[in-house]
Amino acid sequence: MEVAMWQDDMADSRANLVIENMIPTPNEDAVFAMMLEDIVPPPLVSQILLRLYDHPDADPALPVTPALALH
Template sequence: MGNVDLTEMRRQIRSMTFERGTPDQIALWREDLAEARANLEIEGLAPTADDDEMFAMMLDEGVPPSLMPTLILQLYQQ
């Protein structure tokens, strides 16, 4: 995914309006993300450390997984 400025990405995400997840939802999303990552590793497609940091940051900010691809595209197109 290339070098990602997580500080800037976090700032932009915080300024966006969307329905953030509850602590319980975020806990479930973290489990789902860990399972998905394990499946990718099995298939030889392990995410990079930068990818892991970006998705962890997005979960910290309460971004629903279904919204992550859209936000990533928006942030990279700016």
């Protein structure tokens, strides 16, 4: 039930992005689809993305390698 709500919320969010002309790339769509498939709670998805982009608000304890470190 909760995952179905996440899917609905994601669809709403994607529609809002399209309205704002911020169309997600196929890779971005794939990441969010993977997160839903793996039943990652939305707050954790946000934290993972912050960590991947080495954002100052990211939790440094989250075991995710920032994208900048991969280059």
